[in-house]
Amino acid sequence: GAVVSQHPSWVICKSGTSVKIECRSLDFQATTMFWYRQFPKQSLMLMATSNEGSKATYEQGVEKDKFLINHASLTLSTLTVTSAHPEDSSFYICSANGLAVDYEQYFGPGTRLTVT
Amino acid sequence: AQTVTQSQPEMSVQEAETVTLSCTYDTSESDYYLFWYKQPPSRQMILVIRQEAYKQQNATENRFSVNFQKAAKSFSLKISDSQLGDAAMYFCAYSGDEKLTFGTGTRLTIIP
Numbered sequence: 001g002a003v004v005s006q007h008p009s010w011v012i013c014k015s016g017t018s019v020k021i022e023c024r025s026l027d028f029q030a031t032t033m034f035w036y037r038q039f040p041k042q043s044l045m046l047m048a049t050s051n052e053g054s055k056a057t058y059e060q061g062v063e064k065d066k067f068l069i070n071h072a073s074l075t076l077s078t079l080t081v082t083s084a085h086p087e088d089s090s091f092y093i094c095s096a097n098g099l100a101v102d103y104e105q106y107f108g109p110g111t112r113l114t115v116t
Numbered sequence: 117a118q119t120v121t122q123s124q125p126e127m128s129v130q131e132a133e134t135v136t137l138s139c140t141y142d143t144s145e146s147d148y149y150l151f152w153y154k155q156p157p158s159r160q161m162i163l164v165i166r167q168e169a170y171k172q173q174n175a176t177e178n179r180f181s182v183n184f185q186k187a188a189k190s191f192s193l194k195i196s197d198s199q200l201g202d203a204a205m206y207f208c209a210y211s212g213d214e215k216l217t218f219g220t221g222t223r224l225t226i227i228p
Contacts, residue, residue, distance in 0.1 A: 032214055034215070034216075038159075042220070042221075043207060043218045043219065043220050043221050044161075044207070044216075044218050046215060046216070049214070049215065091159060093159075093161065095161070095216075097214055103149050103211040103213070103214055103216070104149075104151070104163060104166060105216055107153075107160065107161035107162075109158070109159070109160050110159050110160070
């Protein structure tokens with residue numbers, strides 16, 4: 001159980017365009033979803049936390065107007081990278097909390113974004 | 117702010133041997149959770165083991181066990197009988213609320 005999917009797994013877009021990444025909890029309701037960014041050979045950096053029906057909370061230094069997060073339901077969160085530039089190229093990972101109290105997060109498989 | 121430190125960027129171990137990965141953290145909280153996650157080349161994050169800070173007993177999951185020293189704020193991972201499939205990046209993580217703070221990771225190589 002506790003499966004999280006991401007779509008797409010890999011996307012290439014042109015500079016200046018926007019791209020949307022979906023994160024779904026397949027077999028549980030996610031009270032909270034998280035979006036991370038991971039550069040090559042580095043750790044995961046938390047970008048934002050989102051709760052269903054409310055605005056996302058962004059970490060310091062993350063541009064909320066560039067990285068739009070919508071948590072439309074208890075099973076779906078989306079990350080839209082607006083006006084993408086080559087420096088936005090990265091690996092984006094989402095995760096979700098279930099209702100357990102141990103704060104374990106279930107991770108999606110990640111999305112590789114390449115901006116040309 | 118909580119910090120997590122993994123001082124070993126890379127480790128290697130002979131297949132079937134035992135290896136220990138180090139992790140220290142800094143917090144002023146008394147109740148929290150600690151995790152070890154594995155990230156293989158597929159980049160899928162996989163939970164290896166978790167520890168609740170209020171439990172003194174060290175967590176164990178098959179070949180994986182931890183040495184949790186709360187006073188020293190140390191949380192090391194021991195992998196016994198290392199297998200080729202254990203090769204991956206290993207991240208130590210702390211959670212005092214719903215957020216996870218990750219260490220910088222240790223790349224583990226298994227030598228056949």
